[in-house]
Amino acid sequence: MPQAPIDVYSWATPNGHKVHIMLEECGLPYVAHPVNIGRGDQFEPAFLEISPNNKIPAITDPDGPDGQPISLFESGAILVYLAGKTGRFLPEGDRARFEVLQWLMFQMGGVGPMLGQAHHFRLYAPEKIGYAIDRYSNEARRLYGVIDRRLASHAFIAGESYSIADIAIFPWLRSWENQGIVLTEYPHLKAWFDRIAARPAVQRGVKVLADLRQPLTGDKDRETLFGKTQYQRR
Numbered sequence: 001m002p003q004a005p006i007d008v009y010s011w012a013t014p015n016g017h018k019v020h021i022m023l024e025e026c027g028l029p030y031v032a033h034p035v036n037i038g039r040g041d042q043f044e045p046a047f048l049e050i051s052p053n054n055k056i057p058a059i060t061d062p063d064g065p066d067g068q069p070i071s072l073f074e075s076g077a078i079l080v081y082l083a084g085k086t087g088r089f090l091p092e093g094d095r096a097r098f099e100v101l102q103w104l105m106f107q108m109g110g111v112g113p114m115l116g117q118a119h120h121f122r123l124y125a126p127e128k129i130g131y132a133i134d135r136y137s138n139e140a141r142r143l144y145g146v147i148d149r150r151l152a153s154h155a156f157i158a159g160e161s162y163s164i165a166d167i168a169i170f171p172w173l174r175s176w177e178n179q180g181i182v183l184t185e186y187p188h189l190k191a192w193f194d195r196i197a198a199r200p201a202v203q204r205g206v207k208v209l210a211d212l213r214q215p216l217t218g219d220k221d222r223e224t225l226f227g228k229t230q231y232q233r234r
Contacts, residue, residue, distance in 0.1 A: 010057035014171035021205030103165035137180040151188035
């Protein structure tokens with residue numbers, strides 16, 4: 001019997017693309033529902049029911065672990081869930097599994113937040129704050145260096161096999177120029193990046209919802225994403 005599609009509530013951002021790529025890599029049927037974060041869709045009650053932290057992405061799988069629907073938020077948790085559902089991109093053996101999970105946590109706790117801050121203060125902050133730009137640009141370079149050293153001796157982030165660690169990190173590095181990075185200064189990372197970017201499923205994944213995303217041009221969009229609307233209690 002054909003599998004019912006997974007509903008993906010998302011937008012064309014690095015965290016959204018992590019899940020889009022994973023679904024494409026696994027060959028799972030899905031329907032992408034746009035959550036326009038510049039317009040404030042992430043604050044709608046229906047979305048908050050499945051993503052109480054008002055962040056994309058979130059999914060609803062009608063065929064959950066016990067045969068009942070399950071909803072999940074947090075992109076890292078979704079990657080682990082989809083890996084468990086399909087038996088792909090997360091090893092079963094404890095040692096290899098924890099190797100992947102530690103690099104997934106590296107992305108969740110470091111790469112995403114720090115590169116996001118570098119991007120924000122370099123491009124979106126209403127005033128150019130030199131201290132913040134230097135702090136987060138330097139941290140971006142440090143993180144790229146960590147990844148480059150790792151890839152000097154490993155084919156992929158978590159070892160010799162492609163995994164959810166690669167899927168999680170790759171989308172965050174696509175905006176390297178906006179993070180103040182010269183990619184050729186990290187040759188091992190660049191070689192890995194080019195190999196990941198060439199994967200057909202990755203190419204399909206980064207196109208999901210991309211045609212709907214528009215540059216932030218108005219004060220209303222900026223306020224929705226970065227102003228008091230973001231911090232209202234709900």
